[in-house]
Amino acid sequence: MLTRAFAEEFANDWLSAWNDRDIDRxxxxxxxxxxxxxxxxxxxxxxxxxxxxxxxxLQAYWTTALGSAPQLFFALDDVLVSSDAVTILYTNHREQQVAETFLFNEEGEVYLSVAAYR
Known part of the structure; x- marks a missing residue:
């Protein structure tokens, strides 16, 4: 069972890594x-x-995506928590609302992620 603290820490680090354009993180x-x-x-x-x-x-895809979007920025709107998933609601640099859901394995790593856009 995932906790709110885990979900918020994950969401904040994930968005920060994107905003820093740190592909390894x-x-x-x-x-x-x-x-x-x-x-x-x-x-x-x-x-x-x-x-x-x-x-x-995934690294190849995101490296290409980052290269084509130098203005990329994500602003956190909300974090939703499930038993084994976290959904991050954010607004991107194109002013699109995005919901991205992450399912975690036993090691706490994302094994499945689905992004949906408004």
Missing amino acids: ILSHYADDVVFHSPRISLVMGNDATCVKGKKA
């Missing part, structure tokens, strides 16, 4: 076999992919 939260779903993947990568599988593929 961002990736430190993820399991090697992570699966990430987002409608942005196809836009950034120029293909029809809806998910990225594995930490190395």
